[in-house]
Amino acid sequence: MANAKSASGYYYKLAVYHYKTAAQETRLDTYFQQAYLPALHRAGFKQIGVFKPVEQDTADKKIYVLIPASSWDKLKDVDEKLSSDNTYTSAAADYTDALYNNAPYDRIETILLKAFTKMPVPAIPNLNGDKNERVYELRSYESATEKQHINKVKMFNDGNEVALFNRLGFNAVFYGDVIAGGHMPNLMYMTTFNNKADRDKHWDAFGSDAEWKELSARPEYQHNVSKNTIVFLRPAQYSDF
Secondary structure, three states, X not given: OXXXXXXXXXEEEEEEEEEOOHHHHHHHHHHHHHHHHHHHHHOOOOOOEEEEEOOOEOOEEEEEEEEEEOOHHHHHOXXXXXXXXHHHHHHOHHHHOOOOXXXXXXXXXXXXXXXXXXXXXXXXXXXXXXXXXXXXXXXXXXXXXXXXXXXXXXXXXXXXXXXXXXXXXXXXXXXXXXXXXXXXXXXXXXXXXXXXXXXXXHHHHHHHOHHHHHHXXXXXXXXXXXXXXXXXXXXXXXXXX
């Protein structure tokens, strides 16, 4: 995994829990709220995000869990360390001891990321709207080659795309270079808004911004994204973000 030994900046684990039934969703919510997040907090992880798509695929529903860590060593064996937390093992029994034919999920997809240098730590969004109306926008930018991917990451850092998002008030939670996942080479980032109308207003401003027009027109930054995937999410009531 590239960059895994870097000493600066956060690492992120983004776990995507795939499930189908309402019963599975209830068990996952109970597990996250009553066992997993409290145990992570006790282990020193200050903020954990739990998000659900605004529009679920009925055949493949998902819950996204974001775990930021201040170092790779802290993140790499976090789940194993929880096994020594007796409070966790007791609270998590319905999840961990589930029968093979009554699992609380279908599959777990794991993505590991390294924070961008221009935003080395995550941020709690500065929003004033109803939490139930908030929109978290998770974007994945895939590149045709590793060289083009490095170029797009450079565009965010050295090209000041991160600073542009900050200036326009996008309330970014994180920007990360994917170091392990199923769609590499790619980067991912998450921004937040009070509601969908607020989100659309921000992106309209971004598209017409003179700095963005100049940056996106530079010859050195052409053709560095081959696929842009967007997922709109809402936070669970017990989510720290």
